[in-house]
Amino acid sequence: MSIIALLPAAGSGSRMGAAIPKQYLPLCGKTVIEHTVAALHAVDEIDHVVVVISPDDTRWDELSWQGFARLKVLRCGGDSRAASVCNGLAALRDDGLEAQSWVLVHDAARPCISPALVAGMIAELKDDPVGGILAVPVADTLKAADAGQRIAATRPRDGLWQAQTPQMFRLQPLHDALVSGMGPDITDEASAIEKTGQSPKLVHGSPWNLKVTWPQDLHLASLILAGAQA
Numbered sequence: 001m002s003i004i005a006l007l008p009a010a011g012s013g014s015r016m017g018a019a020i021p022k023q024y025l026p027l028c029g030k031t032v033i034e035h036t037v038a039a040l041h042a043v044d045e046i047d048h049v050v051v052v053i054s055p056d057d058t059r060w061d062e063l064s065w066q067g068f069a070r071l072k073v074l075r076c077g078g079d080s081r082a083a084s085v086c087n088g089l090a091a092l093r094d095d096g097l098e099a100q101s102w103v104l105v106h107d108a109a110r111p112c113i114s115p116a117l118v119a120g121m122i123a124e125l126k127d128d129p130v131g132g133i134l135a136v137p138v139a140d141t142l143k144a145a146d147a148g149q150r151i152a153a154t155r156p157r158d159g160l161w162q163a164q165t166p167q168m169f170r171l172q173p174l175h176d177a178l179v180s181g182m183g184p185d186i187t188d189e190a191s192a193i194e195k196t197g198q199s200p201k202l203v204h205g206s207p208w209n210l211k212v213t214w215p216q217d218l219h220l221a222s223l224i225l226a227g228a229q230a
């Protein structure tokens with residue numbers, strides 16, 4: 001049974017506020033997306049790394065992808081993350097990928113993911129009936145705010161986790177869940193699967209697996225990557 005990594009990379013990076021999409025910003029001598037692709041490509045269990053870019057992306061072809069024999073690109077990004085993932089899944093299915101193949105959806109904007117963490121996740125989930133996601137238990141005390149930005153309540157953090165990626169589900173059930181659940185409340189693959197009544201597994205992720213979202217995240221990512229190489 002195939003195992004595929006699917007990397008949505010068709011976003012514009014509006015919160016980053018840069019002149020170009022954040023996946024193409026420089027980070028430790030490469031671009032963000034080159035780090036992400038390299039990390040997933042280094043996982044032996046993954047048969048193909050498939051990147052979904054925007055149809056009008058002009059930057060992908062300017063990068064050198066030599067040496068990535070198991071890398072494919074699909075120019076079918078949509079106008080939301082869920083749409084990009086859904087279009088990528090449909091293209092994989094139309095290309096003949098078996099319906100029950102595992103797909104690990106991983107944000108192109110998470111360049112610090114460790115190959116060992118991904119390999120461990122695959123080992124933990126490959127016989128699971130549903131699939132699951134990387135996540136970390138919430139560490140901070142949580143406050144609910146009122147309209148005046150004053151604290152309305154303190155929420156217990158017990159049992160709360162922050163979702164990360166990869167999120168690992170089977171091709172056809174994930175595609176069907178995203179199509180039937182498509183809407184603003186579907187912010188990750190797991191939430192679509194949850195809507196079908198199933199309960200994905202939480203696999204311990206890492207605080208290093210940050211998503212590059214705001215400008216200061218690039219600095220944090222560079223420190224993490226520099227530490228990983230030390």
Ligand code: CTP
Pocket residue numbers: 007008009010011012013014015016022023052077078079080081082084085107108109110211212213
């Ligand atoms: N993504 C995508 N297609 C979209 C929107 C997002 O493939 N229409 C991808 C991004 O490229 C990123 C991942 O989904 O790798 C996570 O999304 P996010 O961090 O929200 O990235 P952006 O949408 O680009 O950033 P922002 O929300 O700040 O505009």
Ligand code: MG
Pocket residue numbers: 011081
């Ligand atoms: Mg976004």
